[in-house]
Amino acid sequence: MKVPHNMTTGDGKKKKQLTSGQIALEILKYVVLIVGAFVMLAPMLWMISTSLTADSVIFSYKLIPERITFQNYVRAWTFPSNFDEAVTLGTFFLNSVLVTALITGPALIVDSLAGYVLARRDIPGKNLLFYMALATMMIPFYVIAVPLFLTVMKLRWLDTYQGMIVPFLASGFGIFMFKQFFQTIPRDLEDAALVDGCSAWRIYWSIMLPLAKPVIGTMAIFKVMWSWNQFLWPLLIINDMRMKTMPLALTMFRGLNVTEWGTLCAGMTIATIPMVIVYLLMQDSFQKGITMGAVKG
Amino acid sequence: MVAPAYIIFLVFVFVPVVWAFYLSFFDYSIMSLRTPRFTGLDNFRRIISDPVFWISLKNTVRYSLGTVPFRMILGLILALILDQTRLVGRKLFRTIYFLPVVTSMVAAAIVWSLVFSASNNGLANQLLAMFGIAPKGWLADSRLAMFSVCVLSVWKDLGYVMTIFTAGLQGVPLELYEACAIDGATAWQRIKFVTIPLLRPTTFFILVTEVIGSFQVFTQTYVMTQGGPGYATTTLINLLHTKGFVQYDMGYASALAVAMFVALFILSWVLRRVFRAEDIVY
Numbered sequence: 336m337k338v339p340h341n342m343t344t345g346d347g348k349k350k351k352q353l354t355s356g357q358i359a360l361e362i363l364k365y366v367v368l369i370v371g372a373f374v375m376l377a378p379m380l381w382m383i384s385t386s387l388t389a390d391s392v393i394f395s396y397k398l399i400p401e402r403i404t405f406q407n408y409v410r411a412w413t414f415p416s417n418f419d420e421a422v423t424l425g426t427f428f429l430n431s432v433l434v435t436a437l438i439t440g441p442a443l444i445v446d447s448l449a450g451y452v453l454a455r456r457d458i459p460g461k462n463l464l465f466y467m468a469l470a471t472m473m474i475p476f477y478v479i480a481v482p483l484f485l486t487v488m489k490l491r492w493l494d495t496y497q498g499m500i501v502p503f504l505a506s507g508f509g510i511f512m513f514k515q516f517f518q519t520i521p522r523d524l525e526d527a528a529l530v531d532g533c534s535a536w537r538i539y540w541s542i543m544l545p546l547a548k549p550v551i552g553t554m555a556i557f558k559v560m561w562s563w564n565q566f567l568w569p570l571l572i573i574n575d576m577r578m579k580t581m582p583l584a585l586t587m588f589r590g591l592n593v594t595e596w597g598t599l600c601a602g603m604t605i606a607t608i609p610m611v612i613v614y615l616l617m618q619d620s621f622q623k624g625i626t627m628g629a630v631k632g
Numbered sequence: 633m634v635a636p637a638y639i640i641f642l643v644f645v646f647v648p649v650v651w652a653f654y655l656s657f658f659d660y661s662i663m664s665l666r667t668p669r670f671t672g673l674d675n676f677r678r679i680i681s682d683p684v685f686w687i688s689l690k691n692t693v694r695y696s697l698g699t700v701p702f703r704m705i706l707g708l709i710l711a712l713i714l715d716q717t718r719l720v721g722r723k724l725f726r727t728i729y730f731l732p733v734v735t736s737m738v739a740a741a742i743v744w745s746l747v748f749s750a751s752n753n754g755l756a757n758q759l760l761a762m763f764g765i766a767p768k769g770w771l772a773d774s775r776l777a778m779f780s781v782c783v784l785s786v787w788k789d790l791g792y793v794m795t796i797f798t799a800g801l802q803g804v805p806l807e808l809y810e811a812c813a814i815d816g817a818t819a820w821q822r823i824k825f826v827t828i829p830l831l832r833p834t835t836f837f838i839l840v841t842e843v844i845g846s847f848q849v850f851t852q853t854y855v856m857t858q859g860g861p862g863y864a865t866t867t868l869i870n871l872l873h874t875k876g877f878v879q880y881d882m883g884y885a886s887a888l889a890v891a892m893f894v895a896l897f898i899l900s901w902v903l904r905r906v907f908r909a910e911d912i913v914y
Contacts, residue, residue, distance in 0.1 A: 364713045372728045381755055382743045449637035471645050477869055478893045481876050481886045482648035502644040505637040564736040566851050582738040589742050603739045614734040626799035
């Protein structure tokens with residue numbers, strides 16, 4: 336249980352008379368916060384307002400557009416790539432959705448399975464396996480970038496969905512989180528299920544997974560956020576225009592729309608909005624997940 | 633049941649790591665049709681004698697120095713301010729500060745490249761115009777380009793650092809603050825003698841992860857400035873990407889990766905020794 340802090344008074348019960356110095360401090364704090372908040376939001380707000388400004392009219396791109404138009408969005412979504420008339424920003428958007436979903440779903444199952452087995456079942460080499468999982472967290476991506484590329488190339492997975500998905504289906508962090516969680520579940524639950532004749536699979540599927548909803552929620556958000564915004568790996572293995580994901584598409588899009596900021600910003604807003612929505616909806620789980628990762632890490 | 637996870641680890645993590653070390657001793661170019669030949673330490677020698685490597689190293693260090701301290705200090709200040717439950721709109725502020733973190737770095741980099749656009753339409757130049765200062769070619773000027781990248785990077789991840797500090801602040805026992813109030817300590821004294829020392833484990837964690845992370849910067853410089861102008865914003869990973877995936881000189885790229893891995897491993901070990909988080913005695 337978190338105890339709320341109150342830094343200016345030792346206990347919240349007595350009302351103290353604030354000195355003018357303290358009032359000034361409070362005002363300063365708010366000023367800092369508001370200026371900071373504005374700096375945080377300004378680029379995004381400017382991007383959105385630019386996306387609503389018509390390219391055809393020579394405006395200066397101010398923070399608040401003088402005339403709002405949605406034509407940029409229509410143009411951006413159906414913008415034909417220089418490869419093929421049928422391949423548009425919409426295609427890239429769908430690619431991103433597909434890759435994100437196909438990483439998140441299976442990864443949750445793979446990680447929770449491993450976490451459950453490591454937490455509950457006695458198999459030979461359990462500790463070794465656990466340390467292996469932790470070790471993967473310490474290996475930065477650039478070290479394996481080149482050989483991973485060669486591996487994927489030999490598997491004929493360049494320019495494919497599998498190539499973007501499969502290498503990331505297992506994560507040491509995920510396994511760690513699930514293992515920690517499953518260890519907190521009382522054994523009686525499992526024993527009862529075993530007495531009733533449940534197989535290991537059924538215990539996992541019908542009992543453990545439903546219980547793990549909070550962890551699943553947190554891990555899902557991380558995976559979604561990470562896969563949607565992933566840039567380096569798709570950049571390395573995807574050359575086929577039809578397979579590109581949003582981040583890749585944006586760099587190409589920028590090249591084609593260098594002078595048309597309105598359309599460009601519309602495309603970027605389309606790319607950014609989904610994650611913003613996900614974040615706003617799942618804020619609490621997200622913040623909890625990050626602090627959990629930091630505290631235990 | 634653990635098989636799926638560990639098969640993936642094996643194929644896509646552990647084997648590649650070993651392979652990376654192996655590759656670094658070879659002249660491996662998948663463009664040329666000849667088989668890779670063993671060249672021993674030649675790749676490493678090539679790296680050391682490559683001026684672009686040293687420029688990238690310098691740039692990466694400059695980037696690290698230009699982002700990590702700012703993120704940490706600003707993050708700490710914001711976390712401290714937002715730690716008071718009495719504050720109006722506390723949750724709203726936290727949300728706003730975290731928002732850049734969830735955006736795609738690619739989109740953020742493109743937006744900021746527009747902000748720092750050399751034209752009069754760029755937000756930065758519009759701001760300068762308000763003060764009567766002439767517009768600058770932010771990304772074309774080799775002195776300002778890295779600055780622009782640093783601004784983008786601090787802006788992007790500030791909320792994350794702030795969140796971790798907030799979590800750390802929650803761990804400071806309330807009784808200590810009450811003791812401060814009883815002893816008549818000022819807010820500044822309280823921060824200096826209680827809050828900051830007790831935040832040491834958190835600060836230490838953030839410092840190490842941020843420093844190590846900052847050396848792996850790639851996307852910002854690739855998208856915002858393409859490593860330019862010239863090599864002014866080329867970082868180590870930019871170099872790795874160019875060598876390995878544009879020039880397909882994979883021996884060089886692997887050697888670079890291996891060298892970075894070892895160097896950063898040592899760096900993180902050194903950081904741990906120097907900033908060792910001891911147990912806090914109350």
